[in-house]
Amino acid sequence: MAETLKPRDARELLDAVKWAIAGDEPLEVISAGTKRDFGRPVQAGHVLDLSGIAGIVDYEPAELILTVKAGTPLAEVEAALDERGQELAFEPMDYGPLLAGEAGRGTIGGMVGANLAGPKRLKHGAARDHILGLEAVSGRGEIFKAGGRVVKNVTGYDLPRALCGSWGTLALATEVTFKVLPKAESEATLIIAGLAPQEATEAMTRAMGSSAEVSSAAFLPGGLAAGQGLSGDATLLRLEGFGPSVDYRFESLVRLFGKDAKIERLDQAASKALWKALRDCMPFAEGAGPVWRCSVAPTAGAGLVADLSRSLAVDAFQDWSGGLVWLRMTGSDPQAEAVRAAVKRAGGGHATLVRADSSLRNTIPPFEPQSEALAALSQRLKAQFDPSGILNPGRMVAGH
Amino acid sequence: MGSIAMPKPDDAVIARRQEIVKALRAIVPGEGVIDAEEEMRVYETDALTAYRQLPLVVVLPDTVEQVAAVLRYCHENEVKVVPRGAGTSLSGGALPAADGVLLSMMKFNRVLEIDYPNRAVVVQPGVTNLGITRAVEGDGFYYAPDPSSQIACSIGGNIAENSGGVHSLKYGLTTNNVLGLEMVLMTGEVIRIGGKHLDSEGYDFLALMTGSEGLLGVVTEVTVRILQKPETARAALIGFPSSEECGQCVADIIGAGIIPGGMEMMDKPAIHAAEDFVHAGYPRDVEALLIVELDGPEAEVDFLLSRIEEIARANKASTIRVSHSEEERMTYWAGRKAAFPAVGRISPDYLCMDGTIPRKALPRVLAGMRELGQKHGLRVANVFHAGDGNLHPLILYDANNPGELAAAEAFGADILLLCVEVGGVLTGEHGVGIEKRDLMGAMFTEDDLKQQQRVKCAFDEKQLLNPGKVFPVLHRCAELGRMHVSKGKLPFPDIPRF
Numbered sequence: 024m025a026e027t028l029k030p031r032d033a034r035e036l037l038d039a040v041k042w043a044i045a046g047d048e049p050l051e052v053i054s055a056g057t058k059r060d061f062g063r064p065v066q067a068g069h070v071l072d073l074s075g076i077a078g079i080v081d082y083e084p085a086e087l088i089l090t091v092k093a094g095t096p097l098a099e100v101e102a103a104l105d106e107r108g109q110e111l112a113f114e115p116m117d118y119g120p121l122l123a124g125e126a127g128r129g130t131i132g133g134m135v136g137a138n139l140a141g142p143k144r145l146k147h148g149a150a151r152d153h154i155l156g157l158e159a160v161s162g163r164g165e166i167f168k169a170g171g172r173v174v175k176n177v178t179g180y181d182l183p184r185a186l187c188g189s190w191g192t193l194a195l196a197t198e199v200t201f202k203v204l205p206k207a208e209s210e211a212t213l214i215i216a217g218l219a220p221q222e223a224t225e226a227m228t229r230a231m232g233s234s235a236e237v238s239s240a241a242f243l244p245g246g247l248a249a250g251q252g253l254s255g256d257a258t259l260l261r262l263e264g265f266g267p268s269v270d271y272r273f274e275s276l277v278r279l280f281g282k283d284a285k286i287e288r289l290d291q292a293a294s295k296a297l298w299k300a301l302r303d304c305m306p307f308a309e310g311a312g313p314v315w316r317c318s319v320a321p322t323a324g325a326g327l328v329a330d331l332s333r334s335l336a337v338d339a340f341q342d343w344s345g346g347l348v349w350l351r352m353t354g355s356d357p358q359a360e361a362v363r364a365a366v367k368r369a370g371g372g373h374a375t376l377v378r379a380d381s382s383l384r385n386t387i388p389p390f391e392p393q394s395e396a397l398a399a400l401s402q403r404l405k406a407q408f409d410p411s412g413i414l415n416p417g418r419m420v421a422g423h
Numbered sequence: 424m425g426s427i428a429m430p431k432p433d434d435a436v437i438a439r440r441q442e443i444v445k446a447l448r449a450i451v452p453g454e455g456v457i458d459a460e461e462e463m464r465v466y467e468t469d470a471l472t473a474y475r476q477l478p479l480v481v482v483l484p485d486t487v488e489q490v491a492a493v494l495r496y497c498h499e500n501e502v503k504v505v506p507r508g509a510g511t512s513l514s515g516g517a518l519p520a521a522d523g524v525l526l527s528m529m530k531f532n533r534v535l536e537i538d539y540p541n542r543a544v545v546v547q548p549g550v551t552n553l554g555i556t557r558a559v560e561g562d563g564f565y566y567a568p569d570p571s572s573q574i575a576c577s578i579g580g581n582i583a584e585n586s587g588g589v590h591s592l593k594y595g596l597t598t599n600n601v602l603g604l605e606m607v608l609m610t611g612e613v614i615r616i617g618g619k620h621l622d623s624e625g626y627d628f629l630a631l632m633t634g635s636e637g638l639l640g641v642v643t644e645v646t647v648r649i650l651q652k653p654e655t656a657r658a659a660l661i662g663f664p665s666s667e668e669c670g671q672c673v674a675d676i677i678g679a680g681i682i683p684g685g686m687e688m689m690d691k692p693a694i695h696a697a698e699d700f701v702h703a704g705y706p707r708d709v710e711a712l713l714i715v716e717l718d719g720p721e722a723e724v725d726f727l728l729s730r731i732e733e734i735a736r737a738n739k740a741s742t743i744r745v746s747h748s749e750e751e752r753m754t755y756w757a758g759r760k761a762a763f764p765a766v767g768r769i770s771p772d773y774l775c776m777d778g779t780i781p782r783k784a785l786p787r788v789l790a791g792m793r794e795l796g797q798k799h800g801l802r803v804a805n806v807f808h809a810g811d812g813n814l815h816p817l818i819l820y821d822a823n824n825p826g827e828l829a830a831a832e833a834f835g836a837d838i839l840l841l842c843v844e845v846g847g848v849l850t851g852e853h854g855v856g857i858e859k860r861d862l863m864g865a866m867f868t869e870d871d872l873k874q875q876q877r878v879k880c881a882f883d884e885k886q887l888l889n890p891g892k893v894f895p896v897l898h899r900c901a902e903l904g905r906m907h908v909s910k911g912k913l914p915f916p917d918i919p920r921f
Contacts, residue, residue, distance in 0.1 A: 044906070085674040086781050086812075108680060144621055151627055152599045163906060167874040168867070173779040174592065174811040175851040177585045177634045178859070178866055179875050179893070184598065184630035193626075205680030228540045234563075234654040236719060268723030275720070320619035322540045346620055373624035391624045396612040400881065401626050407877035410906060419625070 027070040033158065033166060033197040039071060040195070041164040043413045052191040052415050054094050054130040057119045058137055062190055062389050062418045064381045073132050076197050079103055088155070088172055090200045093132030100131060104203055112204040113149050114141030114298075120308040121378055135196055138188030141302040142239035142261065142342050145231070151187035153202045159186065159194040162409025172200050191415045193408035207263035212294040213276050215258040216285040220244070220325040220341075223258040226280065227344045228322060230260050233279055235272040238263050239298055240344040242325070247306040247340050251297055261298060301342055304349055313357035313379040314349065319372035321346035327369040335361060346372075359387045366391075390419050425473040425832055427515075427857050430891045432522035436502055440479055443502060447482050447524070450492040455530075457481040466507065466525050470572075471515040471858055473828060478505065478519035485530035487605070487613060487643045494641065495611030497524055503887050504609070506637040508549065508580030511572045513775055514856025516583065516636050516892060523890070528579050531643065534558045542649050543602055543619045548579025548642045552586070555647060564649045567594035570852065571760065579642045585634030587852040589685040589716075589759075592810035594650070596852070598633040603646035606632060609883040619646060631878065636854050637889040639882040653718035656684065657728060658752045661735045662709030662742035666690065669711035670785045672738040673809045676715065679734060681727055683810060684718035687759050690789065692804035693766070693817070694758075700765035703758035706742045713809065714755055762806045763817065770802075770819035772828075776835045778842030779813045779851035791841045792816060799834040801827070813851035814842065840865055855893045863895050872896075877903050 028050075030036040043050050049067035053059055054074045077094035084107040091100055097115060104110050115134045119126045133139075135157075140149035147153075156170030169182035183200075186193060215226055223242040230237045239261035248257045260276060262269045277286055289297060300306070307314050319327055324345035331337050336353035352358060357379050366374045373391035376384060393401065402423055405412075412423055436443075440458075447456045457463055458480045468475045479502075484490045497504050503523030510517050519525045531547035537559060538544070544555055544566070552573040555566040569588035570576055576586065582604070587596045594600070603617030616632075617623035632639055663669040669688055676683065689697065689705075689712045698705045705712055715731055717724045728745055735743050746752035758765075766773050780788055789805065796803050802819045816838050820831040839849050839859060843866050849859045863872060872894060879886065880900035890897070 083781075083783075085678055086783060087677060088781070138622070138627070140622070148595070148599055149622060151630060152595065161874060163874075165870045165874065167871045169871065169875070171779070171848040171866075173781060173847055173851070175587055175596065175779045175808070175813045176848045177852055177854055178849045179855065179863070179872075180639075180878050181585070181598065181630050181634045182875065182878070185627045185878075187630070188622075188625075188627050204682065205677070208680065231542060232539060232564075232651055234651050234720065264719075265723055265726055267726050268720055271720050271722035318620040318622050318624075320538075320541045320543070321621075343621055371618050372620040375624075393625055394614070396608075396614050397616065397625070397628075400608070400614065400628070403881035404626055404878065407881045407904075408874075410904065 025068055027072055029072040029075045031075045033076065033160060036073070036076065036160050036195060036197060037164065037166055040160050040162065040413070043069070044164050044411050047411060049413050049416045052195060054132045055096070055128045057123045057129045058133055060122045060381065061118060061137070061377060063384055063421065065415050065418050067416065073195060074130060080198060084109060087174070087203050088200060089203050090172065090198060091131050092198050093130065093135070093196045095131050097129045097131060097134055098127050105206070108206050109203045110206045111153060111201065112143060112147040113153055114143045114147070114302060115139035115150060116141050116302045116304070121304045121314065126303065131199055132196055135187050135199055136189065136191045142241060142298050144343055145240060146238045149187070151184045154183045154187060154199060155202055156200040157183045157186065157196045158198040159196045161194040162411065162414040170200070174202050190418050192405060192418055193414070195414065209266040209269045210261065210263040210291055210294050211269050211273055212289040212297060213260045213262065213273055214253065214287040214289060215280060216255055216287065218256055218258045220328060223256070224322055224325040224345045226258050227260070229279060230276060231344050233275065235262065235276050236264070237261060239342070241301055241340065241342045242345065243306070243340045247338060250306055251300055259297070261294060306340055307338070307349060307351045310351070313352045313355065313383070314377045315357070315362055315374050316377045317348040317350060317362070317366055317372065317374045319346055319348065319366060319369045323369040324348045327365055330365045330368060331361065357383060357387055363391070388421070426829055427474070427861065429476065429520070429857065430897070432520065436522040437479065443500070443524070444480050446496055447480060447493060450496065451482055451484050451489050455483045455485065457483070466510070466519060466527065469510045469512040469515060469517040471513055471518070471856065474515050474518050474857065476519045476521055478525035479521065479523055481525045481527060483527045483530050487607065490607045490641055490643055491611040491613055493524070493526060494607055494609050497887060498609050498611065498885065501885065501887065503890050505889050506641050508577035508583070509551065509575050511576040511580065512584065512854060512856060513777065514850065514854040514858040516854050516856040518857055520890060526641065528641070529577070535644070538619065539564070541619045543646055544649050545644065545646045546578055548582070548645055549577050552576050552578055552581055555649070559649055560652070563652050565652050566647055566649050567600055568597050571763070578645050578647070582633050582642050582645060583635065583637045584852065584854045587813065589687055589808060591808070592686065593682050593684050598630060600648055601629055601633060601645065602648055604629060604632055604642055605644035606640040606642045608640050609885070609888050617646065636856065636893050638879055638893060639888070653684070655721045655724055656716055656718040656752060657724050658714055658716040658746045658755045659728060659731055660742070660744040660755045661713040661715065661740045662706040663711045663713070664709065664739065664741055666711045666789050667786045668738045669713055670782060672713060672735055672740065673782060675734045675738065676731060679730060681730065683715050685714070685716040686810040687714045688712065688807040688809040689759065689762065690805040692802065693762055693806050696765040696769050696804055697758035697762050700768055701757045701761045703754050705758050709741055714759055759806065766804050766817045766819065771821040771823065773820065774818040774831050774835050776816045776818065776838055777813070777850050777853035778839050778847055779811070780842050780845050780847035782809065782812050784845035784847065788814065788841060788845060792838055795834060795837045795841070799830050801831055801834050812847065836862060857892055860893060861895045873898065873903055880904070
């Protein structure tokens with residue numbers, strides 16, 4: 024009989040995993056389930072729901088340290104940090120609007136499993152750059168901890184970071200410690216209107232190579248900009264920090280681009296709203312066309328879009344100074360071979376099929392296929408954490 | 424020699440030495456294989472000089488194919504391999520094995536590509552940390568992690584140890600600044616991960632490799648991100664009558680939302696040693712000295728320095744000085760940067776420890792250290808990366824006095840255990856190596872350590888790469904792989920289910 028198991032603490036989770044191992048019962052691991060439609064559909068008879076292992080364990084603002092149980096809603100954590108003027112600086116994106124039709128439900132465990140990041144990835148990295156330690160239950164049915172509760176630590180292999188982005192296929196975190204940072208006092212976005220994609224890349228590259236400390240840089244073509252309250256092709260540069268510093272750096276960018284550039288300024292509230300929308304891929308939240316997330320070298324993004332547009336009907340916008348390319352296919356075919364070949368031609372990186380029907384995600388590898396040696400190493404790593412293959416089998420790669 | 428034991432060498436391998444040397448010569452021609460004892464001497468130790476061991480043979484390949492062939496040969500013939508970069512490890516990470524090949528990567532010393540538009544540099548692993556910055560500083564860029572050995576240490580070694588430096592709170596550690604790697608597994612397989620894009624695909628092998636102390640693979644190419652140099656940098660020199668007030672000042676600076684580029688603290692013995700050595704103008708009548716450096720746009724730096732002055736005054740600072748020129752800023756740093764040699768001047772030998780603690784525990788740890796110093800009859804001076812809680816106690820001793828090295832090692836172990844006791848860790852940036860290997864049990868359970876060792880099994884099933892480091896007890900991979908799970912029905916009748 025299919026079961027949904029909802030353990031309330033690490034000990035009950037351990038029991039559930041041991042039971043699954045003993046009976047050779049694969050488990051689909053979820054928490055809020057906002058990313059259930061990400062990756063390959065998991066073939067498992069039972070659902071293991073981790074959202075019951077929740078709560079903030081310890082938050083010390085002066086130490087910049089937060090320890091939280093993995094099922095805790097991200098929104099709850101962000102609210103607690105906000106009260107003390109702090110944040111998760113990597114700005115974890117919310118896949119809810121794109122995949123589950125609802126925002127604000129994700130949990131810390133899902134954030135770790137998917138190694139979430141946002142537009143500030145350029146400056147602040149992803150979840151893996153801020154995690155410091157964790158306690159987890161492995162697919163072997165053992166509780167282990169790794170890392171610590173301090174910022175600087177090289178005691179043993181960096182398992183906390185390595186478990187980020189493993190999609191619940193290696194071990195299940197029950198408690199996670201993060202580095203948090205003070206929230207910027209002020210923010211503004213500089214918009215350059217009317218640059219063509221390649222010119223936008225050059226502008227973003229110049230800004231990122233200046234000392235203006237741009238924390239996010241994106242390009243939104245006219246067709247998608249309208250939905251975000253902008254008109255025409257928009258090149259977006261975000262500045263954050265203390266008020267006088269933001270103004271000073273804004274002026275330095277204005278000087279950098281010269282008086283011929285069509286420059287506008289978005290202040291705090293509008294700037295925050297815009298970047299949140301880009302973070303959550305809101306331009307593609309509507310509709311059902313397949314959505315790809317491509318990661319390439321920052322200067323290669325515009326060329327990737329131009330290359331694909333020659334043969335396919337796609338909508339695209341770029342974050343991370345051009346290097347993160349969100350693609351929406353106009354038809355229902357994800358065109359996987361064409362997309363992945365174009366990524367290779369763009370100098371390499373990877374393409375992940377984020378939104379598509381489950382039947383498509385079953386036949387097309389949603390995660391970028393790896394070289395033979397790397398795939399074999401990944402498989403050996405999986406076997407060392409989950410030898411029976413009970414944790415989210417097939418989620419990342421068919422067969423294991 | 425110190426008191427830490429290494430695995431017993433395999434006499435059968437030592438007996439095959441001639442044959443192994445010959446095989447290596449067939450892979451790496453000419454002077455790339457060193458087997459004369461006097462020439463191998465320079466490889467017998469790293470910066471943990473109390474431990475010395477001649478390797479079986481030294482090999483210096485200069486192509487990836489040679490590295491792969493050496494490792495494949497050693498894998499097939501069950502010969503241990505100790506990889507080595509610049510040999511600046513403070514934890515004995517590059518200590519050779521008597522029955523193992525020492526694989527020096529220092530011929531891999533070229534900068535391969537500088538890509539300013541993508542803010543990435545591709546280098547070979549033997550390039551020094553400072554060498555990366557030197558290659559790009561003319562164009563206004565730099566590589567952020569700056570361990571104090573940066574003039575000598577290699578980027579390959581930085582990957583092995585996940586090196587930090589004084590700027591790591593704001594700019595991160597090595598792991599936050601590496602974009603891609605090429606590495607060779609013990610089997611000779613060559614693997615590339617990441618690249619110039621920001622996130623690597625699949626499992627995060629960059630994270631596993633960084634800080635793996637040479638136990639998982641041999642790095643043959645590194646892609647790092649570089650940053651635009653800040654427009655300006657200024658420093659404040661702040662003295663306090665007690666370490667408590669200094670610690671509170673640090674907490675208040677961070678509480679005000681300020682993340683300085685660097686924030687370094689020194690205790691009285693370190694201040695005096697540094698001042699006697701370089702005459703940086705440090706106040707001698709304070710118990711704790713804080714150097715706070717702010718970098719960024721001028722408007723921001725000036726604004727924040729005035730805030731920091733207010734915070735320091737509120738915390739009863741007895742001296743506050745702010746740099747008004749680049750020369751003055753460098754003078755403030757001169758004492759801190761010379762702290763290790765300065766301590767070397769007042770003591771024949773010293774051990775440099777490396778724990779990390781929650782910042783709030785600093786007064787307790789300093790007091791505990793004074794007591795431990797009395798117990799072991801030795802002096803200690805402290806420098807502290809106050810921003811990230813990384814503490815470097817320097818234990819002063821004289822190796823010529825019988826028993827003093829052993830006392831210093833025991834003192835060091837006690838300090839690290841104290842760090843763990845207050846919620847910290849054994850090592851912030853120097854690595855476990857052999858030095859802290861036998862203390863791992865203080866921080867981790869048997870299950871914790873076994874799961875770590877299973878990661879090694881995925882990379883190096885025969886456990887030939889850098890043996891005897893990091894883990895106090897070696898288990899065979901077959902043993903680690905065994906499952907102990909009892910059969911049964913749902914053993915948790917109380918778990919909610921739907």
